Amino acid sequence: MAGDGTVYEELKAAILRGDFSPRQRLVEVELSEDFGASRFQVRRALHTLESDGIVEHLPNKGARIREIGIDEAVEITEVRMVVEGLVAARAAERVSDEQAEALLDVGRRMRAAVEVGDVGTYSELNGVLHSSLRDIAQHHKANGIIARLHGQMVRHQFALSRVPGRPSVSVVQHENIIAAVVARDPMAAEAAMRAHISSVIEALRAIA
Amino acid sequence: MAGDGTVYEELKAAILRGDFSPRQRLVEVELSEDFGASRFQVRRALHTLESDGIVEHLPNKGARIREIGIDEAVEITEVRMVVEGLVAARAAERVSDEQAEALLDVGRRMRAAVEVGDVGTYSELNGVLHSSLRDIAQHHKANGIIARLHGQMVRHQFALSRVPGRPSVSVVQHENIIAAVVARDPMAAEAAMRAHISSVIEALRAIA
DNA sequence: GCCAACAATATTGTTGACAATATCAAGGCG
DNA sequence: CGCCTTGATATTGTCAACAATATTGTTGGC
Structure with missing residues (x-):
């Protein structure tokens, strides 16, 4: 039809x-x-x-x-690490004042969600943050690749969100990313993003 | 048929x-x-x-x-920069003694080609070097993405190889990459690769 | 009762014909 | 003369039927 x-x-x-x-x-x-x-x-x-x-x-x-095993999930996340690092750096170069304020707001809401223990909201805000950075960076090619990789990761993404204790660790990393972007510091933003996703990789390996 | x-x-x-x-x-x-x-x-x-x-x-x-303009070519090369950086780092972690020797040999032949002014051979060795690194790194996901991006760049790749004076600049960068990989230094290898591709981006912009 | 050969079924691969749409050319009207 | 309408052609989009292949089920022999 x-x-x-x-x-x-x-x-x-x-x-x-x-x-x-x-x-x-x-x-x-x-x-x-x-x-x-x-x-x-x-x-x-x-x-x-x-x-x-x-x-x-x-x-x-x-x-x-397609079944995506831990090994491949790690590879995917490794690539995502460097490409999202590029996005973060670019976002730090291009972010406007309004966008910076919005990022800070997301950061505040993330911390609030973690303190209350609202995992669902935190996970949602996590997605909002990453997609906001992509919007700011406007790096079409990088965005496309990240979207493609993300599609392959859904199952593991779900498993990751259920790892207890992760939010309280990653909220700090997210705050670091936001701070670096708001400070218009591309190198710091890339480093912070890579540190964050690097810890995601460790969590992935820990699942197996 | x-x-x-x-x-x-x-x-x-x-x-x-x-x-x-x-x-x-x-x-x-x-x-x-x-x-x-x-x-x-x-x-x-x-x-x-x-x-x-x-x-x-x-x-x-x-x-x-598809017509790929300079702007998109730059984006593609930016992504390639970070992903090949990952590949270089990984190659430095995994390279065997025989592979290291082969890389050094490619480096020597590159320098020889530059000194003689043999652009064709140099360009060919360039491809050999990058693909050798991919073979060593064995990062399936990164390799796939690089191949895809490379396919979109053929026309500009050709234009780049015709820029006079580039070989004498990039041969040093290539030697730096090889040296870092052979020294099993992942960070240095990634940095060297990014420095190299960063200069490719500048050359790309210069064409326009 | 188990295994191999073979038939029956299910599923994918391919084809050629037709429908829908776009492109181009010519003629008529202002 | 320019431009819109209209028809002719080229090209893509879709379908239903058929061929090729794989999977399953069944039978017969031992």
Whole structure:
């Protein structure tokens, strides 16, 4: 029914929402029925998801959800570390006064959430902070790569958010990032971002 | 006729070779005749090339070679800078004695090529050096991203190699990278790589 | 009861035809 | 003369049917 390219969006959203489990087969006709789309459109969506690194395609055996192990998750996060470092540095160069104030506000709300123990809000603010930095940096290429990598990390991202005690550690790192960006200090901003994501990598390894 | 996925390889090679000019339309039937493939296969290849960032696809208007301006080329190279920095650091951690010797040999041949003024050989050795580092680092995710970015840069890469006087500058930078990797110093290797690619960015800006 | 050969089914891969859309050319009107 | 309308052509978008391949189930032999 839907002639748009929405099949891709919907299917991707469903996968990111966790509707499918790793290595689960994605049968074309099933999906086309579920989404009310033609097999043709499902096929194209699967192909795009494959180059997003979310789905893998085995010849003559169809598509399945790619399983991303700890090793690969670490690699992804390592790349994310340096690219988000670039974004942070660039944000420090370009941030406006209003944007700086907004960042400080996010920082304050993060600390408040941690003190109350509101993990959900903290996790949400975490996403807001990182995406705000991307908005400020306006580095199209970096943003695209980060988005792609993020899509591959959803499952581990979820696991990470459940590690107890992490918020109280990372809130300080986030404050350091914000302080450096607000101070218009690119080098410090990059260093702070890398320190932060570096600790995420350690937490990832600790899960395994 | 070719039932393989070789259409993608061939078409990509043709584009990278420079057989098409930026913004040139890629008509499906033309390509299918040229490559002796079906329109179906061409279509899939175009879709993949689109997610490679080499081709852009306008709805109902088909595919064309993406034109990458200086601004975007700079962005690409900025990302490449940090990701190759990561690769260099990792290479310094993992390099074996034989690999170290091979790197030193590449360095010597680079200097020799520069002194003789053999630009072609120098450019080739440049590629060998960077790809050797990727082989040593074994960072699958970083390597993939670098390859993707490289594909988008071919045209500018060519322009860069023609800038007179660049080899004599960059050969020193390359020697610094090699020295740091051979010394097993990750931080120095990353710094050297970033310094090198940073100067590439300056050269890029200078072209415009 | 277990294994191999083979048939039945399910699923992906491909094709050619057709529909939808855009591009271009020519003619008519102001 | 310029410009809009209209028709002709080129090109992409979609589909449904078919071919190729993999998976599953079944039968027969031992």
